[in-house]
Structures are given as C-alpha cells and as structure tokens.
Amino acid sequence: MNPNVMNTKEILEQLTEIFHQIFDDESIVLTPEKTAADIADWDSFNHINIIVAVEEHFGIKFQTAETEELKNVGHLIELIQQKLEAEKR
C-alpha cells in the first residue's frame, strides 16, 4: 500500500468525526466491527448522508452498488483506502 495513503486509524478517526456531525452525537464510538444495527438512526437515509459526507471529506467517489454492499465500518474503511490509493496512482 502507498505509504502516503492514510492508515486505518487515521481514517477511523476522521470517520468518527463525520458520524458525530451526521448524528449530532459526540458519544458515538466507531470500531471496524460496528454496523448500522449498532447505531441508532443509521437508517437508509442517514446511510446516504454518511456516504456523501465521506465522498466530500476524502475527495473520493463511490459507485452506488459499492455503498449498498458495505457490511460494517471496517469494510467502509477498506473501501476508502482503496479509493485513496487509486487517486494517488
């Protein structure tokens, strides 16, 4: 992996900030294992808000199908890393 691409910890920290803003809840603690079922109000509408915020924050673009297949936060982090890696090439 390109050393200039953010590592998992950095992405998780920035994702946590995004979740705090979207859910207006600074008590949310993200881990790679967390899923939508673990966070109140993480419904299909807020899922789109998360995806849009992630795209804008990291400067990446998802395909719609990619965002529908996300299993957990860890999967989202991996996808962000892949997109960032592709941008840097």
Added chain:
Amino acid sequence: MNHLGLTFHHIGLAVSQPDKAIAFLAELGYQIGPTIHDPLQKVHLNMCTHATNPAVEIISPDKDNDKGPINELTRKNSSGVVYHTCYVTNDLAATLAHAKTLGLHVFCVSAPKPAPLFENRKVSFYKISGMGLIEIIEPLESAESEVKGA
C-alpha cells in the same frame, strides 16, 4: 436561464397511509390521481395536481415489503414528511455533467428505472449536497414498454 435543463415537476410527500393527505389535498382543490403500485420502487403512489399549486406525489410504503426505501422514513415520521423534489430533464447526462461543472456534489442514490406513474419513463434519484434528495424524470423516449420485476 435554466442551465441545468431541469423543470420542476412535483414535491414528494411520504406518508404511512395516503388517506389523510388525499383528503387534505382534495380540500385544497387538487385532482387526486389513482393509486399506482411501483414494484421497482416498492411503494404506492398518488399524483395530485392543481391548476396553480405545485404538484404533490403522495408516496406510501408497500406493506408487503418491509425493505422499501421509505419504510423507515414513514416509521420515524408518522405524521408524514416532504422528502424530495422532482424535476424533468430532456437530457439526463447533460444535466448531471453541468451539475458537476458547477461544483455540486451529486451522489446517485437510485439509478434510472422505468416508473409506472410516469408512463414508464425512467426516473432516478440523487442526493445533492445543500439541496437534498431530488428525483429526475427522463423524456418519454426513455420509457420501457413494461416494468420488469413486477
């Protein structure tokens, strides 16, 4: 000047049951269209039109499918909620390309699909930062002869 090539079509109102919205809009003088089932969007729809007011599309969940796109929305907003605006375009690709040149952040929520409510013309949904959820209806030429997946 309409650089995006979009013409306003309707406001989308999501409700658990359409009867109260229908009664309210009828009292305002709206013509209430028949209930149409959209199997691809997994919703029931009533298009309500008025001589001078904006058109309103009443959307209610398909009760036989608990994974529909507005099931959670109507559970959390039991009194009903306006959740999208809809526009018509003659050229979807040009509209989206122009939105990009404006620096608008556009995320495709639902790719183009034929819509029984609009003569099977293709409709798609986009989340635009700062503007919310919009629906775009394509021209009649985009219509498919039947809605697959029904």
